[in-house]
Amino acid sequence: MTSDSSGHTSDDADANPLGPTITIGELAARSGLATSALRFYEKEGLLASTRTRGGQRRYARSSLRRVAFVRAAQELGLTLGEIREALASLPDGRTPTKHDWQRLSRGFRATLDARIMGLVRLRDRLDGCIGCGCLSMKSCALYNAGDRAAKRGAGARYLIGDPDVG
Amino acid sequence: MTSDSSGHTSDDADANPLGPTITIGELAARSGLATSALRFYEKEGLLASTRTRGGQRRYARSSLRRVAFVRAAQELGLTLGEIREALASLPDGRTPTKHDWQRLSRGFRATLDARIMGLVRLRDRLDGCIGCGCLSMKSCALYNAGDRAAKRGAGARYLIGDPDVG
DNA sequence: TCTTGACTTGAAGTCAACTTCAAGTTGCAG
DNA sequence: CTGCAACTTGAAGTTGACTTCAAGTCAAGA
Numbered sequence: 154m155t156s157d158s159s160g161h162t163s164d165d166a167d168a169n170p171l172g173p174t175i176t177i178g179e180l181a182a183r184s185g186l187a188t189s190a191l192r193f194y195e196k197e198g199l200l201a202s203t204r205t206r207g208g209q210r211r212y213a214r215s216s217l218r219r220v221a222f223v224r225a226a227q228e229l230g231l232t233l234g235e236i237r238e239a240l241a242s243l244p245d246g247r248t249p250t251k252h253d254w255q256r257l258s259r260g261f262r263a264t265l266d267a268r269i270m271g272l273v274r275l276r277d278r279l280d281g282c283i284g285c286g287c288l289s290m291k292s293c294a295l296y297n298a299g300d301r302a303a304k305r306g307a308g309a310r311y312l313i314g315d316p317d318v319g
Numbered sequence: 320m321t322s323d324s325s326g327h328t329s330d331d332a333d334a335n336p337l338g339p340t341i342t343i344g345e346l347a348a349r350s351g352l353a354t355s356a357l358r359f360y361e362k363e364g365l366l367a368s369t370r371t372r373g374g375q376r377r378y379a380r381s382s383l384r385r386v387a388f389v390r391a392a393q394e395l396g397l398t399l400g401e402i403r404e405a406l407a408s409l410p411d412g413r414t415p416t417k418h419d420w421q422r423l424s425r426g427f428r429a430t431l432d433a434r435i436m437g438l439v440r441l442r443d444r445l446d447g448c449i450g451c452g453c454l455s456m457k458s459c460a461l462y463n464a465g466d467r468a469a470k471r472g473a474g475a476r477y478l479i480g481d482p483d484v485g
Numbered sequence: 486t487c488t489t490g491a492c493t494t495g496a497a498g499t500c501a502a503c504t505t506c507a508a509g510t511t512g513c514a515g
Numbered sequence: 516c517t518g519c520a521a522c523t524t525g526a527a528g529t530t531g532a533c534t535t536c537a538a539g540t541c542a543a544g545a
Contacts, residue, residue: 178521188522189504197502207511209522225441230396233502262445269438275391276431279424344491354492355534363532373541375492399532 174203174211184220191220199223199237215248226261229268340369340377350386357386365389365403381414392427395434 181188194200195210200219202210219240226236242257243249347354360366361376366385368376385406392402408423409415 176521187504190502192523193503205511205522207522208524209511227502228441229438258445262442265438265442265445269435269442272395272431272435272438275394276428276435279428279431342491353534356532358493359533371541373492374494375541393532 172213174213175216177202177210177212180212180216180220183217184224186220186224194220194223194233197233197237199233199240213248218249218254219243222257222261226264229261229264231264338379340379341382343368343376343378346378346382346386349383350390352386352390360386360389360399363399363403365399365406379414384415384420385409388423388427392430395427395430397430 175183177188177191180186181191184191191200192210195202200212200216200223202212202216205211222240223233223236226239227233231239239257239260242260243253341349343354343357346352346357350357357366358376361368366378366382366389368378368382371377388406389399389402392405393399397405405423405426408426409419
């Protein structure tokens with residue numbers, strides 16, 4: 154995300170083609186993350202910065218949005234690797250536009266929907282569970298926790314296979 | 320990942336006041352967890368077992384439910400420490416009853432509800448975001464990601480503070 | 486009894502996502 | 516120009532949740 158075509162001038166202080174920039178400390182304060190986390194994200198390829206002549210990082214203001222996306226996606230349970238992949242759909246050489254973010258948001262929303270639906274299903278099953286005392290129901294909330302077992306191994310593993318178990 | 324096939328339910332070695340028991344291998348197969356994970360849970364106080372004369376673990380069938388609860392709670396984002404605390408409300412000396420599990424389920428459901436509501440709120444904000452292009456909205460989905468920032472530090476941190484940022 | 490797969494232990498290793506540290510440099514206010 | 520907070524780096528440490536390993540023991544079918 155470097156180099157904008159429009160040569161924004163600048164006096165010495167902000168001699169940056171991206172326009173006004175912020176320091177890592179300010180980005181940290183505004184995003185609620187530690188500076189160490191931001192440096193870590195940079196090392197991991199989630200975030201980019203330009204440097205001053207002295208070597209200090211300077212971030213475009215759009216980095217705030219980027220960081221915000223990372224945090225929101227993490228809340229959803231995505232790993233940094235997955236988030237990096239998602240962010241890869243943003244343009245590399247220019248500041249992301251409205252449409253770039255819209256595209257990303259839509260994909261994000263799909264993941265969100267899936268996550269919500271999973272939890273709602275779990276809740277529904279738990280409801281049945283409470284109703285029946287959870288001890289003899291074939292469709293107990295805990296009967297088949299699905300997702301993780303599925304990810305981990307073979308087909309449907311049953312977490313609780315025996316009715317009237319105690 | 321999971322060690323191989325059927326551990327046997329022990330038949331005869333069941334001079335056990337808790338009734339029929341299963342081996343760690345069987346518990347693993349049925350729960351979708353590795354035996355190492357089950358041993359780890361035991362070390363962490365989340366799970367208990369009796370032992371055969373030879374020192375092998377034997378689990379009551381109710382352990383299946385317990386393990387299932389652990390997994391479901393983890394899905395929700397609880398740490399093992401928090402889960403251990405929740406499980407502490409189950410009786411120590413006897414097999415949990417229907418009512419024991421009902422009580423636990425209700426608390427669990429509250430957490431589930433909270434989590435779902437949080438995600439739904441995030442989704443709503445994201446909707447607004449997509450509608451407006453996410454570039455000048457004060458109530459952008461990413462504008463204030465709330466939870467984590469709140470946990471981490473002072474009051475409301477704004478993740479994206481500047482409209483028309485890019 | 487023999488065999489073989491399942492089991493035992495404690496210690497060490499792994500992975501993600503950071504944080505902490507040490508020692509030195511930069512940049513801005515005064 | 517000085518002072519000092521904020522910045523730089525790479526390496527090592529931390530936490531949570533396990534997994535892997537080595538070296539041996541147990542249990543159940545033939």
